[in-house]
Amino acid sequence: MTATLTPPPATTTPPPPRxxxxxxxxxxxxxxRFDVKASPYIYIAPFFILFGLVGLFPLGYTFVVSLNKWNLxxxxxxxxxxxxxxxxxxDPFFWNSLFNTVSIFLLSAIPQLVGxxxxxxxxxxxxxxxxxxRMSVLIPYVVTPVAVTLIFSSAFDEKYGLINNLLASxxxxxxxxxxxxxPSHVAIATMVNWRWTGYNALILLAAMQAVPRDIYESAxxxxxxxxxxxxxMTLPSIRPTMIFVIITAxxxxxxxxxxxxxxxxxxxTPGGPQRQYQTTVLYLWDLAFxxxxxxxxxxxxxxxFLIIVLFGVLNFLVSRRIASTEARxxxxxxxxxxxxxxxxxTDRAAQGSLAVIAAAEEKRS
Amino acid sequence: xxxxxxxxxxxAVASAAAFALLATGCSGGGSSTAAGSSTDPIxxxxxxxxxxxxxxxxxxxxxxxxxxxxxxxNIDTGDNAKTDWQTKQxxxxxxxxxQAVEEGxxxxxxxxxxxxxxxxxxxxxxxxxxxVDWKLKQATDSNGRxxxxxxxIGPEGLCYNSAAFAAAGLPTDRDAVAxxxxxxxxxxxxxxxVGQKYHAATGKAFYDQSGFLWNAMVNQQKEGYYxxxxxxxxxxxxxxxxLWGKLSTATTSGxxxxxTAWDWGKGKAFTDGTFSTFVCPGWMLGVVKGxxxxxxxxxxxxxxxxxxxxxxAANWGGSFLTVPTQSKHPxxxxxxAAFLTxxxxxxxxxxxxxxxxxxxxxxxxxxxxxxxxLSTFFNNAPVxxxxxxRSKGVVAQYKGPDDSVIQSQVFGPSIQEIDSGKADGPTAWxxxxxxxxxxxxxx
Numbered sequence: 001m002t003a004t005l006t007p008p009p010a011t012t013t014p015p016p017p018r019x020x021x022x023x024x025x026x027x028x029x030x031x032x033r034f035d036v037k038a039s040p041y042i043y044i045a046p047f048f049i050l051f052g053l054v055g056l057f058p059l060g061y062t063f064v065v066s067l068n069k070w071n072l073x074x075x076x077x078x079x080x081x082x083x084x085x086x087x088x089x090x091d092p093f094f095w096n097s098l099f100n101t102v103s104i105f106l107l108s109a110i111p112q113l114v115g116x117x118x119x120x121x122x123x124x125x126x127x128x129x130x131x132x133x134r135m136s137v138l139i140p141y142v143v144t145p146v147a148v149t150l151i152f153s154s155a156f157d158e159k160y161g162l163i164n165n166l167l168a169s170x171x172x173x174x175x176x177x178x179x180x181x182x183p184s185h186v187a188i189a190t191m192v193n194w195r196w197t198g199y200n201a202l203i204l205l206a207a208m209q210a211v212p213r214d215i216y217e218s219a220x221x222x223x224x225x226x227x228x229x230x231x232x233m234t235l236p237s238i239r240p241t242m243i244f245v246i247i248t249a250x251x252x253x254x255x256x257x258x259x260x261x262x263x264x265x266x267x268x269t270p271g272g273p274q275r276q277y278q279t280t281v282l283y284l285w286d287l288a289f290x291x292x293x294x295x296x297x298x299x300x301x302x303x304x305f306l307i308i309v310l311f312g313v314l315n316f317l318v319s320r321r322i323a324s325t326e327a328r329x330x331x332x333x334x335x336x337x338x339x340x341x342x343x344x345x346t347d348r349a350a351q352g353s354l355a356v357i358a359a360a361e362e363k364r365s
Numbered sequence: 366x367x368x369x370x371x372x373x374x375x376x377a378v379a380s381a382a383a384f385a386l387l388a389t390g391c392s393g394g395g396s397s398t399a400a401g402s403s404t405d406p407i408x409x410x411x412x413x414x415x416x417x418x419x420x421x422x423x424x425x426x427x428x429x430x431x432x433x434x435x436x437x438x439n440i441d442t443g444d445n446a447k448t449d450w451q452t453k454q455x456x457x458x459x460x461x462x463x464q465a466v467e468e469g470x471x472x473x474x475x476x477x478x479x480x481x482x483x484x485x486x487x488x489x490x491x492x493x494x495x496x497v498d499w500k501l502k503q504a505t506d507s508n509g510r511x512x513x514x515x516x517x518i519g520p521e522g523l524c525y526n527s528a529a530f531a532a533a534g535l536p537t538d539r540d541a542v543a544x545x546x547x548x549x550x551x552x553x554x555x556x557x558x559v560g561q562k563y564h565a566a567t568g569k570a571f572y573d574q575s576g577f578l579w580n581a582m583v584n585q586q587k588e589g590y591y592x593x594x595x596x597x598x599x600x601x602x603x604x605x606x607x608l609w610g611k612l613s614t615a616t617t618s619g620x621x622x623x624x625t626a627w628d629w630g631k632g633k634a635f636t637d638g639t640f641s642t643f644v645c646p647g648w649m650l651g652v653v654k655g656x657x658x659x660x661x662x663x664x665x666x667x668x669x670x671x672x673x674x675x676x677x678a679a680n681w682g683g684s685f686l687t688v689p690t691q692s693k694h695p696x697x698x699x700x701x702a703a704f705l706t707x708x709x710x711x712x713x714x715x716x717x718x719x720x721x722x723x724x725x726x727x728x729x730x731x732x733x734x735x736x737x738x739l740s741t742f743f744n745n746a747p748v749x750x751x752x753x754x755r756s757k758g759v760v761a762q763y764k765g766p767d768d769s770v771i772q773s774q775v776f777g778p779s780i781q782e783i784d785s786g787k788a789d790g791p792t793a794w795x796x797x798x799x800x801x802x803x804x805x806x807x808x
Contacts, residue, residue: 071476072451072455073451073454073455073473073476073477074476074477075455093803154631157625157628157630158625159624159625159630159634160630160631160633160634178625179781179785264625265627266625266626266627266628267625267777268576268772268773268774268776268777268778268780268781269773269774269777269778273777273778273781273782274778274781274782289448289451290769290770290773290774291767291770291774291804291808292451292473292766293808294455
């Protein structure tokens, strides 16, 4: 439209009131200004509307419920302030569930990360049928956790399970996987590890692939062995991704539910006869749906939420520290490496054709 | 019960005749109830669980009532159905017109019994004589409102393995076994005495685990975990404590196989002689059959069903059909529930799903008393007749709001303690009382 290009009308008229110029702006113009200013918000709105509906509102509602005496079936029976929180913080079963959660989390997160890094490092090498191996490690993740738990639950059965049968054939005592605390935690952690190690390995592999190859080359030329390269270069370079993996593992680990719920589904008390592996989410579920104490269950949900936030903040602080030191260190290290590398290059260039052959060989490998 | 041992051919004729009678009976009953209902097309939703054997009955009802479409949902287990009901009840929306309720969570339903229609406003008074009296009492709330029509019941008899009994030098004939346990006056002392004899002869366990026995012991009492006035009845209850003493003494002396209930090593424990007696409500017979078959066993494994139960008549489980107040068609829903719990329907459901009828007339129906898959599996035991006998004298015990919590979370851990030998009887009882105070008294 040409109208948009015409200059503002006669200057002789007195300065119009504030709103006037806006009104005089053509609709198209205003629309486009609106478009520029408001569109981004509209584009991201669906997420926030959904998040508000299924995330924020339940969070707030749960908090309201937690401040009341509230039976699941008969409904609210009076405002009692923070009494539910006080009662839960004094309840040995709450602390028991928290202990179980953290114990299972540690037993799963640590071996899982170590395993994932090792698998990723192996996959990062030049191996045959790369895609096959990479897809293979992801298969456990594709299997639904219910199926995983059913299979493992059967393998860990105390009287008829595969593992105890194997132990018996070596004349070893059977392990009480389902009725003793530590063995049950190991068994549940095994299921978690089986499912998540491959997934984390792939994420770490992606990070490893992003590490510039020429640094490795120069390090190799400097005489650094594979192990030295792994510890001094690979690990520091993937640290930010490691932190991401640790955070997601923490959040997932603190919310573990399916595995302990289905590990021994026929037990009278969810999470083991004497609550040996009753995690916090399982405890919360039991409170709400078996004991019908919706108020206390909501209080536990909020306590768990706060604990996860606490872990998140800790992770954030630690990771920021590591990332900033890392950035400084790696920058310095990288500059040094590159300088050395360039230096060598010039040296080699002087040496003539021998270097060309070496470089070609380096590229081929 | 020798008269019940018919030849196979005769039984086949009898059951065929029964089904023929049934089909005609149902269509007749259906058209008479249709007279009172409106003719506008409506859809009735029904939620059931496990296998209740209603699929053919729905079709019959739809054929007799052209204006009614039945939309049925069946949930795999009673526990999952409870979660489903609780969630919808708490949300205040989404319940079906006819909701099946299991006895195990009836006490939770009774907490909100005003959320269910009083069926006596929809014709319950005309048909309330059809059920065994204690079933009707269970479905009546504290204000005298009838909120459910009884479908099946779970009178308990004793399953035993005749091969294992023979190996221990005990009688194997089911009448002789009933006498061995004390016949009509069988007590828990008799049961445990036979158990000790069996254990001495074979060195093996007598029962799979203690939980089912304890469940029966409590259900046999006039008042269980709660008194009729609604107050708790566990701490200081001398009767319960004495029974616990008997159970724990027997268990710690090796009569329990400490099996995981509902798992039993995927049925293996039923076939390898780990234990030789088992508490069997009617619906459990199908479970036993399933477990034995899945572990590669068959009728030849030797399981039989005796017309005796220690400590007197006991009931475990059974269901009700209720009409939640959320239903938009309470009259039609109540009519459907009445149809599904008629004598003919319950007899037909027994034929399909093995659910033992709570309607007296159905219990004597040839379809129930005759030969079927289950009776064949249990060495041709007259399963239907035994169960009808076992249902006599059951008491409708008052169940308090936390009854299932006490059963599973207060006594569950203690039962595991005595089964696994972690604690002796008195210690386990004290642990249960501690848990009771923690979970129920000071909740």
